[in-house]
Amino acid sequence: MSYNDVTHHAADDQDHDHDHAEHGPAPGLMRWVTTTNHKDIGTLYLWFSLIMFFIGGAMALVIRAELFQPGIQIVDPMFFNSMTTMHAIVMIFGVVMPAFVGLANWMIPMMIGAPDMALPRLNNWSFWIMPFAFTIMLATLFMDSGGPAGGWTLYPPLVLQMGDSFAFVIFAIHFLGISSVMGSINIVATIFNMRPPGMTFMKMPMFVWTWLITAYLLIATIPVFAGAVTMLLTDRFFGTSFFSAAGGGDPVMFQHIFWFFGHPEVYILILPAFGIVSSIIPTFARKPLFGYDSMVYATASIAFLSFIVWAHHMFTTGMPLAGELFFMFSTMMISVPTGVKVFNWVATMWRGSMTFETPMLFAIGFVIMFTVGGLSGLMLAITPADIQYHDTYFVVAHFHYVLVPGAIYSLMAATYYWMPKWTGNMYDEKLGKMHFWISTIFVNVLFFPMHFVGLAGMPRRIPDYSLQFADWNMIATIGAFGFGFSQLMFVYIIFKCVRGGDKATSEVWEGARGLEWTVASPAPYHTFETAPVIEPATVTR
Amino acid sequence: MSVSHTGTDNPNKGSKSHGVIAGKMLLLACAMFGFGYLMVPLYDIICDITGLNGKTGRVSVTAGLEVPVAQDREITVEFVASINQSGSWIFEPQVKTMTVKPGQLYHASYYAENLSSHAVVAQATPSVTPFAAAKYFNKTECFCFTRQAFEAQGSPKASKDMPLTFIIDPDIPINVDRVTLSYTFFRSPEQT
Numbered sequence: 154m155s156y157n158d159v160t161h162h163a164a165d166d167q168d169h170d171h172d173h174a175e176h177g178p179a180p181g182l183m184r185w186v187t188t189t190n191h192k193d194i195g196t197l198y199l200w201f202s203l204i205m206f207f208i209g210g211a212m213a214l215v216i217r218a219e220l221f222q223p224g225i226q227i228v229d230p231m232f233f234n235s236m237t238t239m240h241a242i243v244m245i246f247g248v249v250m251p252a253f254v255g256l257a258n259w260m261i262p263m264m265i266g267a268p269d270m271a272l273p274r275l276n277n278w279s280f281w282i283m284p285f286a287f288t289i290m291l292a293t294l295f296m297d298s299g300g301p302a303g304g305w306t307l308y309p310p311l312v313l314q315m316g317d318s319f320a321f322v323i324f325a326i327h328f329l330g331i332s333s334v335m336g337s338i339n340i341v342a343t344i345f346n347m348r349p350p351g352m353t354f355m356k357m358p359m360f361v362w363t364w365l366i367t368a369y370l371l372i373a374t375i376p377v378f379a380g381a382v383t384m385l386l387t388d389r390f391f392g393t394s395f396f397s398a399a400g401g402g403d404p405v406m407f408q409h410i411f412w413f414f415g416h417p418e419v420y421i422l423i424l425p426a427f428g429i430v431s432s433i434i435p436t437f438a439r440k441p442l443f444g445y446d447s448m449v450y451a452t453a454s455i456a457f458l459s460f461i462v463w464a465h466h467m468f469t470t471g472m473p474l475a476g477e478l479f480f481m482f483s484t485m486m487i488s489v490p491t492g493v494k495v496f497n498w499v500a501t502m503w504r505g506s507m508t509f510e511t512p513m514l515f516a517i518g519f520v521i522m523f524t525v526g527g528l529s530g531l532m533l534a535i536t537p538a539d540i541q542y543h544d545t546y547f548v549v550a551h552f553h554y555v556l557v558p559g560a561i562y563s564l565m566a567a568t569y570y571w572m573p574k575w576t577g578n579m580y581d582e583k584l585g586k587m588h589f590w591i592s593t594i595f596v597n598v599l600f601f602p603m604h605f606v607g608l609a610g611m612p613r614r615i616p617d618y619s620l621q622f623a624d625w626n627m628i629a630t631i632g633a634f635g636f637g638f639s640q641l642m643f644v645y646i647i648f649k650c651v652r653g654g655d656k657a658t659s660e661v662w663e664g665a666r667g668l669e670w671t672v673a674s675p676a677p678y679h680t681f682e683t684a685p686v687i688e689p690a691t692v693t694r
Numbered sequence: 695m696s697v698s699h700t701g702t703d704n705p706n707k708g709s710k711s712h713g714v715i716a717g718k719m720l721l722l723a724c725a726m727f728g729f730g731y732l733m734v735p736l737y738d739i740i741c742d743i744t745g746l747n748g749k750t751g752r753v754s755v756t757a758g759l760e761v762p763v764a765q766d767r768e769i770t771v772e773f774v775a776s777i778n779q780s781g782s783w784i785f786e787p788q789v790k791t792m793t794v795k796p797g798q799l800y801h802a803s804y805y806a807e808n809l810s811s812h813a814v815v816a817q818a819t820p821s822v823t824p825f826a827a828a829k830y831f832n833k834t835e836c837f838c839f840t841r842q843a844f845e846a847q848g849s850p851k852a853s854k855d856m857p858l859t860f861i862i863d864p865d866i867p868i869n870v871d872r873v874t875l876s877y878t879f880f881r882s883p884e885q886t
Contacts, residue, residue, distance in 0.1 A: 271712045338719040342712050376723045380730025395734060398819050399778065399880030406737045410730055473825060 177678050186281070189273035191258045192676060196575070197280050198255025199568075202248045203644070205287065209243035210637050212236045217599075217633035219616050220626050233616035234302035235294060241305035245422065246329045247287055249556070252564045253425040254279070254336045257364045260571065261340065263669040263676065264358045264693075266685040267347035272339045279336040286328035293318040304614060306411055307382065309396040309404050313389050323386045330375045337368035337375075344368075351687030355449070358667050358694040359442060362449050363428030366456045370417045370424075373460075378414035381407060405470050412463035420459045423523075423555060424452060426563030427494055430516045432667070433570050434498050437513035438505025439664035444497040445694070451490035458487045468539045477536045484534040488527065495524055510662075511585030515566030518558055518593055526554030529604065544614075547607025553600045558593070565592075565643065572647070573661045577675030578654035584646050591639040599632030666692050742829075763797035764864040770794075771862075774876040775804060782809035782847075783816075785879045788855070796830075796864040804837065804877065807853035808844035815841050815882040818856075820875060827870045830863035841882055
């Protein structure tokens with residue numbers, strides 16, 4: 154049994170679809186409200202996150218515009234603080250997480266040969282909670298007491314001094330958490346229960362594996378975060394003293410609880426990206442992924458380690474030496490499985506017949522620039538050095554390198570890679586490559602100088618700075634506007650591709666492997682209604 | 695790796711096993727919510743055991759009894775007072791430093807006065823540095839054990855001397871020769 158046989162079965166599926174035309178999408182707008190189709194819901198998630206990307210990006214541009222020159226020029230400091238806080242919340246909970254869930258919805262059932270997600274109605278709820286939660290969250294910016302301004306980490310006692318819009322922030326976070334947990338439960342149930350016979354765990358594509366592990370991380374940590382913000386809520390409004398020293402509580406305890414969630418959260422934001430890159434690189438290197446098994450184990454190790462490193466965010470809180478050493482070494486240990494991944498990607502490309510279509514460019518950009526962010530992370534792991542770097546722009550440079558040319562690049566790579574499958578049309582390759590090069594130049598102009606001002610001691614989250622930081626900040630701001638506006642190109646390319654273009658074949662890419670490439674392009678509304686037959690020799694990843 | 699395949703031929707058939715796995719995951723989520731709250735007592739226990747965060751030793755029941763006094767050691771205890779909110783307070787130690795011998799019981803006191811025009815209840819929270827010394831610093835009596843009530847300014851009950859009795863455990867690490875006991879004075883939350 155080979156690849157072609159699977160294709161043949163998929164063709165049967167399509168005939169099956171024609172027999173049941175009434176199962177197609179309902180007409181009109183209500184289709185999107187009531188849909189339980191994994192492809193519709195995936196699309197909704199992806200559009201939602203694209204819109205939020207521009208909202209969060211606009212906030213970033215407010216921040217960079219203010220920092221263009223020293224002194225207070227454009228916004229007042231309180232609003233500046235709101236912008237830094239909201240930018241983080243929007244980008245984390247409104248862009249990267251929903252985009253990954255959207256990709257999971259679209260791709261996981263098609264990759265494992267399932268007809269839909271395991272719990273389609275729950276799936277609809279998971280999505281539709283989000284726009285409401287974010288409406289509430291963003292509405293706080295227009296309330297009298299303003300939006301949250303104490304940083305996305307919500308540290309007490311500062312966050313408790315916020316006005317009454319605080320309650321709205323907590324409420325919105327609770328709803329986002331419920332959405333994520335429901336989405337994750339659905340993904341776990343899909344992967345465990347919906348695989349056809351023969352699709353063993355070790356035949357699953359890397360993207361499915363990384364999402365399975367990410368879903369576990371979400372289910373295990375989001376409720377802890379929900380608990381922490383609930384404690385903040387009761388401290389603020391119901392007279393408890395979890396974090397108030399006056400009542401016997403301890404504000405440092407919040408940091409422990411928060412980062413117990415917060416550190417696995419940063420892997421939630423990157424593991425699916427690893428999965429995407431592990432799908433794209435083999436396609437364009439025309440070789441199977443090097444070291445698949447070690448990739449699976451590396452992902453699981455990273456997930457496990459992410460639970461025991463949280464206090465490296467708190468080296469300056471006065472931990473005992475033993476604690477600092479433990480968290481330093483456990484943090485450094487993460488670079489081992491991460492290094493395994495990077496070397497595997499490089500080994501996959503080694504002597505491959507590589508071509509450099511846009512998805513591959515973004516994937517290679519990911520590998521290189523994510524590694525830059527990883528290395529600065531290793532510097533931050535060194536406790537005595539971190540005491541100097543803590544809360545400076547060096548930290549900002551570090552996590553933006555892993556998140557922007559890291560997570561965001563993986564999302565762009567995924568969009569270019571699977572868009573022909575979603576829309577049936579090829580995107581404009583020339584524009585795609587331009588988008589990559591312009592973005593890559595500007596993203597480095599934007600974030601690389603932050604390393605320098607950070608090492609020189611410029612603190613984060615402050616609207617003003619001393620004169621010696623002026624030049625690099627000006628350059629960073631130019632990079633920010635360049636990067637921000639070049640994303641309009643991304644939107645244009647997406648619209649152009651949705652509206653038309655060269656017709657895509659079902660395989661789309663010459664070197665593409667996996668079940669999602671056996672169905673037609675665009676993917677029919679229902680796929681794999683009859684389970685595909687998967688023999689041990691069938692290529693599924 | 696055999697997993698139930700019942701859901702694949704007909705999506706409806708597998709709904710029971712979906713329920714089982716979704717239920718398990720929901721249970722995990724609820725357990726982790728509980729774990730978040732469990733971290734509160736756990737944190738206190740860990741701080742207590744390790745003296746982390748400068749949490750001082752528990753009230754020692756043996757403190758009143760005879761403990762061998764380490765005649766050959768002298769430790770300087772510094773008393774520090776600070777006020778959390780910008781309230782109208784005087785809060786200060788009666789003596790700034792004491793030289794003590796481990797194993798012997800000592801008395802000290804802090805003076806506090808309410809300068810505001812209304813009655814307040816306040817709470818002092820202690821912290822000892824270096825942290826390594828914290829768990830050897832035992833208090834048998836302390837104004838920080840309870841809330842302290844103050845009348846409005848002008849009343850004789852607007853101010854008071856607040857006593858503190860402590861004993862340093864002779865097992866205190868040999869390299870510690872100076873201990874700082876710091877109190878922060880908070881207006882109790884009910885008053886705000």
